[in-house]
Amino acid sequence: MIAVLGECVADAFATRLPHQDELALRVLPGGSPANTAVALARLGTATRFLGRVSGDVFGRLFLDHLSASGVDLSACVTAAEPSTLAIASLDGDGQATYSFHAEGTADWQWGPTELDPGRLDGASCLHTGSLALVRAPGAVAVEGFLRVVSARATISIDPNVRPSLADRADYPVARWCAVADVLKLSQDDLAVLCPGVAVEAACDTWHAAGARLIVVTRGADGALVSLDGARASVPAPKVKVVDTVGAGDAFTAGLLHRLDVLGHLGGRLDRLDLDTAVDAASFAVRVAALTCEVAGANPPWPDRLS
Numbered sequence: 001m002i003a004v005l006g007e008c009v010a011d012a013f014a015t016r017l018p019h020q021d022e023l024a025l026r027v028l029p030g031g032s033p034a035n036t037a038v039a040l041a042r043l044g045t046a047t048r049f050l051g052r053v054s055g056d057v058f059g060r061l062f063l064d065h066l067s068a069s070g071v072d073l074s075a076c077v078t079a080a081e082p083s084t085l086a087i088a089s090l091d092g093d094g095q096a097t098y099s100f101h102a103e104g105t106a107d108w109q110w111g112p113t114e115l116d117p118g119r120l121d122g123a124s125c126l127h128t129g130s131l132a133l134v135r136a137p138g139a140v141a142v143e144g145f146l147r148v149v150s151a152r153a154t155i156s157i158d159p160n161v162r163p164s165l166a167d168r169a170d171y172p173v174a175r176w177c178a179v180a181d182v183l184k185l186s187q188d189d190l191a192v193l194c195p196g197v198a199v200e201a202a203c204d205t206w207h208a209a210g211a212r213l214i215v216v217t218r219g220a221d222g223a224l225v226s227l228d229g230a231r232a233s234v235p236a237p238k239v240k241v242v243d244t245v246g247a248g249d250a251f252t253a254g255l256l257h258r259l260d261v262l263g264h265l266g267g268r269l270d271r272l273d274l275d276t277a278v279d280a281a282s283f284a285v286r287v288a289a290l291t292c293e294v295a296g297a298n299p300p301w302p303d304r305l306s
Helices: 032-043 055-067 138-149 187-193 199-209 247-261 274-292
Strands: 003-004 007-017 023-030 049-050 053-054 077-079 084-090 096-101 126-130 152-158 182-186 213-217 223-227 232-233
Touching: 003 032, 003 247, 007 055, 007 199, 023 032, 023 055, 032 049, 032 055, 032 126, 032 247, 032 274, 055 126, 126 138, 126 247, 152 247, 187 199, 187 213, 187 247, 199 213, 199 223, 213 247, 213 274, 223 274, 232 274, 247 274
Parallel strands: 003 049, 003 126, 007 084, 053 077, 126 152, 152 182, 182 213
Antiparallel strands: 007 023, 084 096, 213 223, 223 232
8 A cells, every 4th residue: 555645736727718708617636645545546546645634625526536446545544624726727738837826725734643653554665745744733743744754655756846835944854865765856946956967966865875775757748767866767658738737646656556567666676676666667758748648637547548
């Protein structure tokens, strides 16, 4: 089983109505960790979601969405605070930009007693990242939880940088690598975190800090895989892109799913070699590409992969 810790976000896509001074909002369940949990479950990996979920109308939407994909919700916390809302707009290439309504919302209010390690029972891997690791007050509790459970589970982190909500200094990636076994990030994340630094140099810094496997996604150019400094490029299949919403989260799910199937989760990736890491990343780019072919964060079920 893989556990995913983090936020659920209501993604509201804005469309201006013709001849009216109005916007129509189409709301879809999102949030990077929640998207990853859904994608993992759809691929057939037993998945448990650890989230603080509001009791409002958006919270019920999240729970229905996660449950419909087969995600275990037994470790969720019912929260009194409202859900986080993201207003999304798409450019001509299907790339989304977001403005967030996130102050005082449910996702960031984690307390130490809510993150009992018992919630991880049976999980070989814990994935987290995005805003859960940077938004106060819960970020401190989340990072402490990672340190505790790293003794018994593989730790995967995706910074999923959001410059509109957090500064570069809020992303202490090198410190996170002290507990992370897998670090996945995008080339856009890298540009914010390490401006002007070559990807290879950034990877080497984070390897030295402790992360064994680092994967940098490059959109249509695929991904770079770096295992203890040994590197390889993985191409992406050509697809007709509707939008890229959730593609990075689908990639993370594909990577962890494949590593799990191959028996590498549950420890420090000690037996992982570069060829196997490339195999996992190659599967992941297929999952991400299929997600780009449909609107929203709608990762594939196994029949679309065959």
